Amino acid sequence: MKHPGELVRALRQRRGLTLEELAIRSGMSKGHLSRFERGEKSVSVAGLMRVSQALHTSAAALLGEQVDKGLLHVVRAGDRHYRREKGTEYDYAALSSANGEDGPTALIVRLSSEAVVKEAAFHSGDEIFFVLSGAIEIELADQSIIVREGDFVQFPGLIKHRLRSVGSDAQVLIVVTGANSE
Incomplete structure (x- = not known):
């Protein structure tokens, strides 16, 4: 205990x-x-x-x-609110509570078929991806990896990274730990 x-x-x-x-x-x-x-x-x-x-x-x-x-912080499936930023090909729903702490940030990102996140992200802490459906390609600095439904990836957030959908719509659970995501 x-x-x-x-x-x-x-x-x-x-x-x-x-x-x-x-x-x-x-x-x-x-x-x-x-x-x-x-x-x-x-x-x-x-x-x-x-x-x-x-x-x-x-x-x-x-x-x-x-x-x-x-x-406790619970987000029921029917209570998720997806947002789309102008000029992007994906939308996302925040899962973690927005209380200003340095706790994990959890999101579900939905990418339409062949969607590409144009701007590479980087930040302190770790990034965790769990593919809920479909397949995505994650570009990590000088390499890329394709992950499919059920696959898990973890890497330091300081590595520049971006993603794109491969072939069909995809949903990814993304968790950023140990950082205020930028």
Whole structure:
């Protein structure tokens, strides 16, 4: 089981609170809370209750006994909203929550038959592609690879990359981790 401090940090960040704001709301010192979040210190039951109240959750959620709804993000298939940028041959739906954190960015990209993403992308972090349907060609700097339905590819985002549909419409789950995608 993870240390409860890790859940406190995740909830605090999700709620947009600084360590100092949580310290004020819970009546605990900023230093103690910081060490608790890193797993270096523990807190009393009373302290855990104050922290849970400050985060508008339960002590059970902080102990991993319940799931705090603030940690879940669900996008139902029928609730996806696809967007198309002007001048592109693809559309996309954002899956990950837009809360400004440095967490993963997940998208479903739909490419029409023979669509080409004209501009190469690059960014920090890793990029993960999982082909949901169809086939795509991924250009990675000086090489290219064709991946089909069910195939998985992972590579550093710093490698310039772009993609195109091969033969028919394609859908790709793209996840960017460890970076604010550019």
